[in-house]
Amino acid sequence: MSGEKLVKGFLVSKTDVKGKITYCNSAFIEISGFNESELLGKPHSIVRHPDMPRSIFAYLWENITQGKEVNVYVKNRAKDxxxxxVFANVTPSFNVKGEIIGYYSVRREPRQEGIKTATELYALIRESEKKGGVKEGLNTFKTYFENLKMPYEDYVMHLQTGE
Known part of the structure; x- marks a missing residue:
C-alpha cells in the first residue's frame, strides 16, 4: 500500500450520465495507477476513497443532474x-437540445487549508451518516455552512483561492 500522492497538473475525465468514465487524460491515469482500459467504462467511483462521505457525492449528483457546476474537495484512492x-470542478455536458449527455471533471492540486477543512468536515459528516444515513449527513453539511453564514460554493472557492 502506498501513501499520499501529489497531484501535478490537471486530472481530466468525462463520464456518461450514469457516471461511467468515457475519457481520462494521462495525468489521471498516472496518479490513479489504473491503466486506461481499467478506467474506461467503469464508474468514476472506482477511485472513491472510503474516507469520503456518501453525502458529498449525493450533494454533487443532486446539483450536476440539475445542470449546475460543482466544486468540491475529494480524497481519491489509487489502485495501489x-x-x-484533489480540488474538483464538475460540470454537466449538454447536447444541442440542452439535454445533459455526460459530465466533465477537471481536478487540480488542492490548497492545504482546503484539505484540512475538508478532512474535519468530512469526519463530522461520516459520523452523522452512521446515525442517520445520507439524509443526516446532508443535514450536517447544510447546517455547517448555515452556521458559517456562507454558501458552500462561496466557501469552497475561498478555501481554494485563498481570497
Whole structure:
C-alpha cells in the first residue's frame, strides 16, 4: 500500500450520465495507477476513497443532474491503495437540445487549508451518516455552512483561492 500522492497538473475525465468514465487524460491515469482500459467504462467511483462521505457525492449528483457546476474537495484512492486529494470542478455536458449527455471533471492540486477543512468536515459528516444515513449527513453539511453564514460554493472557492 502506498501513501499520499501529489497531484501535478490537471486530472481530466468525462463520464456518461450514469457516471461511467468515457475519457481520462494521462495525468489521471498516472496518479490513479489504473491503466486506461481499467478506467474506461467503469464508474468514476472506482477511485472513491472510503474516507469520503456518501453525502458529498449525493450533494454533487443532486446539483450536476440539475445542470449546475460543482466544486468540491475529494480524497481519491489509487489502485495501489494510496490516496490523493484533489480540488474538483464538475460540470454537466449538454447536447444541442440542452439535454445533459455526460459530465466533465477537471481536478487540480488542492490548497492545504482546503484539505484540512475538508478532512474535519468530512469526519463530522461520516459520523452523522452512521446515525442517520445520507439524509443526516446532508443535514450536517447544510447546517455547517448555515452556521458559517456562507454558501458552500462561496466557501469552497475561498478555501481554494485563498481570497
Amino acid at each position: 491503495g494510496g490516496f490523493y486529494w
